[in-house]
Amino acid sequence: PLYKSLLEELEEFSKSNKxxxxxxxxxxxxxxxxxxxxxxxxxxxxxxxxxDIQRIVEFYSK
Known part of the structure; x- marks a missing residue:
């Protein structure tokens, strides 16, 4: 039931946002x-x- 509900929601989302x-x-x-x-x-x-990947790399390299 929950799985089916999620599939239905995904299908509806896909159709409405295609x-x-x-x-x-x-x-x-x-x-x-x-x-x-x-x-x-x-x-x-x-x-x-x-x-900003460069700033992240600089931060973690310290």
Whole structure:
């Protein structure tokens, strides 16, 4: 019952948001099979500008 409910919600979300939500180019999502495949290791430029990777690396290297 809970699993079925989650599947129904996912299906409804997928239909109502088709074309609005997209995964990264290095991730492949199959909502019908409920699988996610990592196709490549993300490059630095794949991250959004919100995330400053260099500052994170500098912080943890101290």
């Amino acid at each position: 074309g609005k939500v997209s995964a990264c180019k290095w991730i492949e999502v199959d909502s019908k099979k409920l699988t996610i495949t990592i196709k490549a290791i993300p490059a630095k430029e794949d991250f959004e500008q919100i995330l």
